[in-house]
Amino acid sequence: MTTTSITTAPPAPGTPQRLELTPPAFSDVAQERHHRKERLAAALRLFAYFGYEEGVAGHITVRDPEHPDRFWVNPMGMPFGHVRVSDLILLDDRGEVVEGFYGTHPAPFSIHSALYRARPDIQCAAHSHSTYGKAVAALGRPVEPITQDACAFYEDQGYFDDYTGVVLDEAEGKRLAGALAGHKALILRNHGLITVGGSVDAATWWFIALERACEVQLLARAAGEPLAIEHENALRTREQVGSDFMGWLNFQPLYEQIVRLQPDLLD
Numbered sequence: 001m002t003t004t005s006i007t008t009a010p011p012a013p014g015t016p017q018r019l020e021l022t023p024p025a026f027s028d029v030a031q032e033r034h035h036r037k038e039r040l041a042a043a044l045r046l047f048a049y050f051g052y053e054e055g056v057a058g059h060i061t062v063r064d065p066e067h068p069d070r071f072w073v074n075p076m077g078m079p080f081g082h083v084r085v086s087d088l089i090l091l092d093d094r095g096e097v098v099e100g101f102y103g104t105h106p107a108p109f110s111i112h113s114a115l116y117r118a119r120p121d122i123q124c125a126a127h128s129h130s131t132y133g134k135a136v137a138a139l140g141r142p143v144e145p146i147t148q149d150a151c152a153f154y155e156d157q158g159y160f161d162d163y164t165g166v167v168l169d170e171a172e173g174k175r176l177a178g179a180l181a182g183h184k185a186l187i188l189r190n191h192g193l194i195t196v197g198g199s200v201d202a203a204t205w206w207f208i209a210l211e212r213a214c215e216v217q218l219l220a221r222a223a224g225e226p227l228a229i230e231h232e233n234a235l236r237t238r239e240q241v242g243s244d245f246m247g248w249l250n251f252q253p254l255y256e257q258i259v260r261l262q263p264d265l266l267d
């Protein structure tokens, strides 16, 4: 069953159509869980579609709506482009697989469990070693407010300036959560990007938007000295384009696109 709020069926001739662009509300926890898993499978397919995969690195997780200390994640070693709803696995608060048929890796548990503990407001976290994010992460500078879109991250990004190797333990996860603080994004020096949100939709959109902002920043800086948007205007723009709802909203066309291209993700 799909719980998407936008119809993908072609309209009947002469029928006026309007897209329902409102985040869904659920009274049934099983329905909400299924919805979150559909969004998560779609988000992973989009990461593959945009080329964010680097071997087995990268994971997107979503909290279980019934057990907030548990989260769903992609199976370790399965290509993002193959993941279906039925492939997702559920980890408990000790990192044990409690639902699903595949294994995982210590990294998603170390990173994501610490983020979820520190941030009760977030439902999803996304991480990968995407190319432009990695390049900006190596330069030691934030994503700058040089475009309207990049303003979503203006004074709303953390920087983890403490690379010590692959994140495999809880202590490092806690330090990552400390660097993220209350922001929607974290740049990990010499590593990559993490984004979070109140839904899979929002966290995934922020990842895509942040990766694009990194790409544009590198292009602009390679060509000259970019003009930054002034502080007050950058803050105002962030209020306009950077809310959790705007993250959710921007994900909707991508969800529709990937479900139409790859409907088996809902299996």
Ligand SMILES: [Zn+2]
Pocket (backbone or CB within 6 Å): 057, 058, 127, 128, 129, 191, 192
């Ligand atoms: Zn990583």
